[in-house]
Amino acid sequence: MFNIGLCGVNMQYSEISSIQEIVDTAAKLPFFSSVPKERLKNAIMKCESVTADASEALFKKGESYHKGLYILLNGRVRMTDGGSREVIIDSGGVIGVSTFVGKSTYRVTAYADTACLMLFMPELYVYKLMEDVPEFRSSFHSLVSERNAELEGRASWSVASTTYKPLGSYMSSPVLAVNSSASVLEASKLMAEANVGAIVIVDDENVLKGLLTSKHIVQRFIPDMQNNPTDISAGKYMERNPVALPAEYPLVEALAQMQHTRADYVVVVSANSPVGILSNNDISKMLFHNINVFVTYVDKLETLDELKKAYSDMYSVAASLMENSRVSYDILPVLSSVHLNIQRKIYRLCGEEYYKETGFDLTKVRHTLMIMGSGGRREMALDPDQDNGFIFDDSVTDEEIAMFIKFGAKYSDALEYVGYEKCRGKVMVTNPDMSLRISDWKLKISRWVSNPGSIGIMWSSIIFDFDGFAGDEKLVWELRNHINQNINNSPIFLIQMLERDSGLRIPLSMFGKFIGEKDGKHKGEINLKSSASAFIVDVIRAFTLKHGLNDLNTVERMKTLRRMNVISEELYLHTLEAYETVVDIILKSQVEKAATGVHVNKYINPDELSLYNRERLKKALGHVQKLLNIGLRYFKGHP
Template sequence: MANSIAARVADFMGKHPPFDLLPQAELLALASEVTIAYHPKNERIFSENQAPKDHFFMVHKGAIALKRPSTQNLVDLCDEGDVFGLRPLMAQEQYKLDAVAHEESILYAIPIAVFKPMAVAHKEVGDFLIESFASNTRNPYSRQHRGKLYGESSSTPPGPSETKLFDFQPVPYSKKIVCCESGTPVQEIALKMTEKKVGAMLIVDKGLPVGIITDIDLRDKVVSGKFPITASASEIMRSPVITYPKQLTVTQAQMALMKSGINYLCLTQDGSPNSPAVGMVSEHDVMLAVGNNPAVLMKGIKRARKTKHLKPIRNGIQQLLADYLELNLPMRLTTKIISELNDACTKQVLQIALSRMDTPPPVPFAWLSLGSQGRSEQLLRTDQDNALVYADVPDTEAEATKTYYTELARKVTKRLHKIGYDYCPAEMMASNPNWCHSVSDWKTKVTEWVSSPGPDEVLLSAIFFDFNLSYGDEKLVNALSDHVFDTVAKYPVFLTHLASGALKNPSPTGFFRSFLVEQNGTHKDQFDLKRRALLPLTDAARVLSLSHRIKSINSTEERFEKLAELEPNNAQLYRSCSYATKALLKFRVKQGLLHNDSGRFIALDSLSKEEKIKLKRTFKTIKDLQDLLGIRYNASNRI
């Protein structure tokens, strides 16, 4: 008699990678060895440093939270069809994370002894699990394992996907630090650097890094005759030292070197200059480790002197995004890298536009990214939202100054359009005089929005209050930011109106948890992922961040992480919101890349059952968040 339970297990496993890559007979044989286990909410499946089990896991129903034990921060949330607990299979090591049932869950325990020969026989299965292991643990498979599967030797060179994964390997660094005190003479430093064959000397005070001297500094400052060879280290060193934690990845190191225009990074115990140095990273070390990664794109951006040179680079960024999603790399890291590259494109466009102006800027100014770009969430090429703020000038110069910056903004928005960013249909762009003002005029406008909040004022403030500096004078932005917080504190009723505006976004589901789709128009019968799922989260995060006066954090998921710290009693909800934001953003980007559009509207019949389940999983979090918002601000339909 056929094993009906094994058949049902095989049927479920066969719908998900990597098991869908196995021949049916092998899949059924594996399923017959699987153990099914029920875990109530909050039950621990395994803990950090626990001895490895003889099986790994697949989620059949429910969700499993993977957390860092030291901080209890959520690393990943595994839904139906996800695999986890791969460390015993991949590295024969103790677990590095805690795995806890986020809700009632049913798991399949897959025996390693039975599965391993199948994975070795089917290379594509092993490749998938290597990538899954890298992304789920947020620590890519170590370099010495490349070309190997589960510790078995192989002479096969790393493939393309493995090369991409190395972008996220820990950066190689030298633990042999050559250092001296700040009073050491330059001549002695040069001799010691020559003796040790190093290109940099770390300057320390009481064991802590306070400066650095490189061979370039010796050339530019001593050999040039600006300082004598008897000068002390403190006279020519670069200070403060740019420090990072030793967990820095190759990609992060390249971005840091490129962004800062330096050749060496100092790694310390906690990533700050207030702890002892543990290593040094040179540009040469990093470039030897990997050849082609985001830093190459960054270098190309900074070298671009014409807009047409940026367009292919912008296409390269889009391809990089697609590669990262295909590898299932952590969304936070993907978002940060892509946003950094997009921001660099904006900066370069501004520099190109400034070079085309007849005269230099008359007063300091700042270019502000608004909306999704201001939140570092504009991964796809959607439309522009930006503004410009400039320093106050006498009344006699006001008109000429505004004309100058409006013309500059026109050149910038035109060039951004050329490299792939559509014009904003509502003209919420700095090229529109209504979005180009002096700092005093912007303060006046903010005061008007906050003190007399109607539907239009709430809408405009919701877009504007996510502003982020892309280029220019940081002092102007800080002054504007302080004014926003001060004005909101002065008119607290504004938060109620803003919360009511956030609650205007309709629920994602209707009766029987069915998706609410568009009833008419171009997107009839499609699901509006932005309006019904993402906006409720971003709008709520904005209201709560304003109420807590949270500065310098614009990303929605990072805002929720900060809120979890500030409100321990609501920490679980806020962390769920952070996860939901990343999951929905990732889903939208995947849909946008698949259909070559913004990913906003989704044809539900094109989704698999598992995709629909994962979407619906975020909806309860959205409802709970909107309930909290309504109760806290007594907000419902005030606008």
């Protein structure tokens, strides 16, 4: 189906007014000259049309890759690196080819010099054209070489990094396959013999029909056995629409598709026949291997100054991860693991120094140091503050608690020195209200749930996302069980929490205009944490607490809620997309700020976003408002 508009950008036709005219126009372009017209029409039906007014940016230097190419039908586009190098693309040209190859961030900014009409072709269909039409593949590679020469003064493929590596370079081949008529038992035996978790299902012509995994056998076949089915063929229980991609498709993009559809495997195909297979775990290990090097580096640091330097270098880790992943929310747990490693090292150094100064050994007292908020959820970006507290066993004395609070001041100052700002809401170990015995914590939480007030709601939104950081994990489990039990007995708390959110403003007018800060140093800007991501986190947390779930990470919470049919597939996908958009824009902005020495925060200027990201953000904010309304109706008992 031909889509009018990219991310809500309405298309107004001038000279071109029908799909057939677009196909006829595209067929005349040098880029598509080798593609048979009927085959070209099939590809264009998968494209999206996009318009840009003069001076609008299609994408900006350093922005995340848009996962496809822009084909300019009418108009003129100017690409600049911000310096002396500039390239003009006229009607018939292709925009974004170098980044298409490198799979990193854009190396130039592309502005519409005049009003432009374009096709946006998702990269999957570009790769399919490459596979089906060898001449197109050759001409495309020539275009990449020419464009690199224009932009960098040399014709090369140097922009391609390990992130571009195609599936064909890593796939397991030959692939294990059986006919769709084979029994599940036959397929299971082959899987056991080969020690694999999946087997490809084909027809008599070796055309891919589906995929059978060990998960399908457990979740579909075994429960059905009690019904004495007459048909136990693999074709009955297989996944009929597995992720199937050409061998030249990039590894990093395959992972993004698998994450979006929650697939465990990708089947590599050629002319619709399976030629290889890769698992989600295999790809993740390849792409995120380098982060382990940085974590190991942190483990070897022994001074606060060294840890401060590691913290300041976090933006380069984030930039590398953004080049190695097309799903930005998956970067947060990886960044969080580095942050937490730094903070654990600070905790150990401070604990050792405190023992030398006072003779007080923290490890001799039964306690847990909790990390809360984004740290507990493993959603730290580049500017996490200090959200932490102590849980003590009821046997701990007042004198011992006093010693811990003195230590907490030392630890908090060290965290601040390294780069972690102190929590403005005082949710820190230096606050006696955040350093309590387990029975006192239970009493405090019971009071919040029964009569929260503004402070109770504010603190609970941070504290309820807590995890053990150091010490006795059993205290964490005990407190978490208490929270779940109290929420079940008093669901009105969740309504009050979401009603507070619903009273806050989503920064988007009914006419689709962004509403920025009216004055102050952030005038015209939007805080994407307080006006977008926090709402998503709050609603998903409410659903999680309502059903007594223990997931902490927002994406993992969404997956569990969908699996339990608490939320619909549509709501899950749209919320995931909105969350991804917000996280992607925040991380990109933070990396830019850190690299240029600007204070890192979660404010963005929507006027500085490209056309693509402005429309993505509008769509995301619109869904956030819808999500809040759905949450309130759900907890108030309305359909």
